[in-house]
Amino acid sequence: MEILLLWIFYILTFYAFLPGLISRLFGFRVFRRGIAEREIALTFDDGPDPIYTAKLLDLLKTYKAKATFFVVGVHAEQNPELIKRMHEEGHLIGIHNYVHKSNWLMRPKTVKRHIHKTSGMIEEITGKPAIYYRPPWGIVNLFDFGNLGHIQIILWSAMFGDWRKRLGAERLYKRMKKTLKGGEVLLLHDCGLTFGADRDAPEQMLSALERYLKDAEEKELRCVRIDELIRTTEKHKALHPSLFKRLTVKLWLGYEKLFHVVFGLKTASETKPVLHFRARPYHGETMMLDDGVTLQHDDQVLELHFDNQHLYDIGHSSKSSVHLAIKLIRDVEKALPEIAAYVAERPELQQIKALYGVSFIHRGPEQFGFTVRDLPKGLFSWMTKRYLKLLLRVIHPMGQNRLRQQSDQLVPKTITMSMEYLMKRYGPGYHFSAHEMEASIHGAEQPFKNASL
Structure with a gap:
């Protein structure tokens, strides 16, 4: 029994824990923060949601802001009109697995199948395949680094706990305000249907985000898609x-x-x-x-x-x-x-x-x-x-x-x-x-x- 537990510990360490730690601490094979003077990347996970994603798109349109949506395949399947609207309004659509399940709990083959299925669905609706991927909870396993082909893993530089309603719009806004600077990759959620989230939490997020967008506009900061922030970052690295x-x-x-x-x-x-x-x-x-x-x-x-x-x-x-x-x-x-x-x-x-x-x-x-x-x-x-x-x-x-x-x-x-x-x-x-x-x-x-x- 003791040997079995030891083997389980080793497998979890090398398959799950160490790859996640390396990607977060050193940014190995992932993008989590940009280099830019006036560009910020807004990213939204877990959607689309028939109520809150539509409201979010209206808000982004008002402030001429672009964002990246990491969609869950089953939610996209149920709301194809929202996927189409995201694309038509100039936002980037990424993958958040077909179901919201940790990569630690799935075999590499299963993860790959989820990604390809969701990407294919996005391509069927928009005409363009998705090449950016955020694993649920940002958790990667050992094989994600080399198993995803041309797919780019995207993490984040700032997370706020906006999936909990009790945080409230005021506290959320104060946390977000600290990230009003170029290069940040903000993680927010436009859907409260996943495990551990509150159904109405996105309402608080929308309230805080509107104030954040006003502040960004006053400071002449631009909210851009993740691919634009990546290009800006790589141009900077090329010159410096x-x-x-x-x-x-x-x-x-x-x-x-x-x-x-x-x-x-x-x-x-x-x-x-x-x-x-x-x-x-x-x-x-x-x-x-x-x-x-x-x-x-x-x-x-x-x-x-x-x-x-x-x-x-x-x-x-x-x-x-x-x-x-x-x-x-x-x-x-x-x-x-x-x-x-x-x-x-x-x-x-x-x-x-x-x-x-x-x-x-x-x-x-x-x-x-x-x-x-x-x-x-x-x-x-x-x-x-x-x-x-x-x-x-x-x-x-x-x-x-x-x-x-x-x-x-x-x-x-x-x-x-x-x-x-x-x-x-x-x-x-x-x-x-x-x-x-x-x-x-x-x-x-x-x-x-x-x-x-």
């Missing part, structure tokens, strides 16, 4: 990276220099390198390129690598995703003729059959003449995808946001160009046309969409 971020980048770029030395990578431009390369045998499956050249196992290729220091620099100096794409295209435009000249001048490289690389940026290279193919599934593909995602987090100012919003689209692919095509197109007298520039920008900017700099 933390010491940890700076050290991470420094270590990563130092590792890259070591990699170049160990594997003997070269560049055609020593002063401002964009692409590095090394000659090696091709180890993939036989590939027919778009120009008719066949690349076979053990053919010699120049393996391409972007200069990550350069990518990091242009990422942090670009004003938008389009601006970044223009810089990237112009740099590649310059690099390809330089590589062609470099190869032409070196007899030892005359056996090179193609340029070859693996990248997330594969929607623009075809405009340069690269053949884009899926990376064969396997261990190498799995490892490459995770390496490139880690790289994007490091070198891109808002890489984390990009990964969260369009994770499914970030699939590494091979990009290949025959040496015959390189010499024919990028040899002496090559000129990059305006049409090529426009087409390449449209493709190359895709990996940076929704991650404005």
Whole structure:
């Protein structure tokens, strides 16, 4: 009996207690507070409620405030018109599980099913899936950190106990007033039907919230959706990276220099390198390129690598995703003729059959003449995808946001160009046309969409 109790204690500690403690104390894999001068995020849990959610939407509309609603699936199912109204009035809809039950009491598979069911319901009503999630009572289990895919967990910076009617509107308002500052994420409740809540408590919340919104208006503070506060926070972090971020980048770029030395990578431009390369045998499956050249196992290729220091620099100096794409295209435009000249001048490289690389940026290279193919599934593909995602987090100012919003689209692919095509197109007298520039920008900017700099 004693051993059984000990095992139960260990399971609860590592499955439930420690993950919750780490997420709250250190913000690991969760968003709970923003960095902003004048933006506050109002968030409401447990709804929608046919009485109080409608009143709340009227109040928010009066003060031109936007909010985030973390809805319970069964309540959303019963009140689809309120979900539709939230969406139409510009509010963000998140997930609060299908039923209001602690993640500590559910298996990871059950939690995932609840989330997907609620997200699917929201998408059916609004046309947009939900990607933000607040677990009931803010409780996470061990597997929530890696089991939810692109879903972002949202906690809060201020909670007031507004689910209890006895708190009263006056005391609630005084507690809320202390949070009248940018970056706060307020947790409130627009429904009193969950376990431990009072049915009419939202009436007190609405009274206190109206006074809070008046104060915010006087102080010129804006109430925004959680996704807007996240974007503002990430932009601030991009402009003012933390010491940890700076050290991470420094270590990563130092590792890259070591990699170049160990594997003997070269560049055609020593002063401002964009692409590095090394000659090696091709180890993939036989590939027919778009120009008719066949690349076979053990053919010699120049393996391409972007200069990550350069990518990091242009990422942090670009004003938008389009601006970044223009810089990237112009740099590649310059690099390809330089590589062609470099190869032409070196007899030892005359056996090179193609340029070859693996990248997330594969929607623009075809405009340069690269053949884009899926990376064969396997261990190498799995490892490459995770390496490139880690790289994007490091070198891109808002890489984390990009990964969260369009994770499914970030699939590494091979990009290949025959040496015959390189010499024919990028040899002496090559000129990059305006049409090529426009087409390449449209493709190359895709990996940076929704991650404005």
